[in-house]
Amino acid sequence: xxxxxxxxxxAGSLLAAPLAAGAQPAGKVHRLGMLETRSxxxxxxxxxAFRQGLxxxxxxxxxxxxxxxRSSDGHDERFPSLASELIRLKVDLIVTRGTPAALAAKxxxxxxxxxxxxxxxxxxxxxxxxxxxxxxxxxxxxSALTEVYxxxxxxxxxxxxxxxRLAAIFNMGxxxxxxxxxxxxxxxxxxxxxxxxxxVRRP
Numbered sequence: 563x564x565x566x567x568x569x570x571x572x573a574g575s576l577l578a579a580p581l582a583a584g585a586q587p588a589g590k591v592h593r594l595g596m597l598e599t600r601s602x603x604x605x606x607x608x609x610x611a612f613r614q615g616l617x618x619x620x621x622x623x624x625x626x627x628x629x630x631x632r633s634s635d636g637h638d639e640r641f642p643s644l645a646s647e648l649i650r651l652k653v654d655l656i657v658t659r660g661t662p663a664a665l666a667a668k669x670x671x672x673x674x675x676x677x678x679x680x681x682x683x684x685x686x687x688x689x690x691x692x693x694x695x696x697x698x699x700x701x702x703x704x705s706a707l708t709e710v711y712x713x714x715x716x717x718x719x720x721x722x723x724x725x726x727r728l729a730a731i732f733n734m735g736x737x738x739x740x741x742x743x744x745x746x747x748x749x750x751x752x753x754x755x756x757x758x759x760x761x762v763r764r765p
Contacts, residue, residue, distance in 0.1 A: 591628055592621065595653035597645055597663045598633045605633075612657075634663070636765060638735055641666035649674065658702075661687050661738040668700050678702035682738030708741045715749035727756045734761045 594616075598605055609631075613623065621627040630651055634640040638660075645666040648656055657677045658664040664678040668689060676699055681689060684704050690696035693704065719725055730746045732739040743759055750757035 589626075591626055592655075593628045593630060593651065593653045595648035595651070595656040595667075596629060596631045597641065597648065597656055597658045597667055598631065599636060599638075599660050599663065601633050601635055602631055638662040638733075638763075642669065645670035660736070661689065662736055664689050664700060664702075665737065668698070672699065674699065676700045676702075680705035682736065683708045683741055686741045687737045708745055711742050711745040712749040715746055715753065715755070719753050719755065725755055727758060729758045729760055731760045731762050733763050734759075735763050 596609075602609060613629070616622075616627060623629060630648060630653055632644040632648060634644060641663050645656070645663075648667070649670045653674065655675050655677065656667045656671075657679060658667050659679045661678075661681045661683070664676060664681050664684070665687065667674075667676040678684065678689065678700060679702060681687070681702065681704050684690045684696070684700070684702075685692060686708060689700050690698065715728065718728065728746075728750050730743060732743050734740060734743065747757045747759070
């Protein structure tokens with residue numbers, strides 16, 4: 563099962579949980595909030611796959627589903643206000659991409675479930691208590707574990723034995739990137755490689 567299928571299945575299950583408990587009236591229209599980094603135009607393929615996955619679970623826009631899409635358009639500082647807007651619109655669930663979006667959604671409400679489509683380090687950033695038992699209202703996928711970055715540096719050294727200087731591009735405004743950079747930096751220095759951080763926060 564790919565990531566989009568997993569997220570749509572998980573979102574569908576979370577939306578269906580109140581129905582299974584008999585808490586929702588018949589004909590309920592589920593309002594699903596999406597907090598994204600990209601516009602609907604740039605994200606069309608993912609959205610289409612997401613809609614298809616939900617449709618296979620019995621959720622159809624215009625009938626029993628409404629998707630409320632909000633994008634930061636690459637400006638992470640917009641996530642808190644966008645998350646608050648979704649809360650005001652009374653969404654039943656928020657699907658996010660990236661750590662800043664997930665953190666904003668988690669901070670905006672203590673009761674609305676948050677499904678993260680990807681997060682760099684959900685434990686280190688404080689999104690979840692652990693990967694095995696996330697606790698709270700946040701669940702979903704992690705796109706990279708911080709520990710993997712040490713192995714990446716080692717692989718680069720194996721590929722380029724004379725490697726002396728390593729540049730790393732990170733958005734240090736993203737909380738998940740900070741521990742990742744520290745691992746890259748420490749790993750590089752331990753191998754006699756000079757690490758250089760390129761803090762890129764805009765296109």
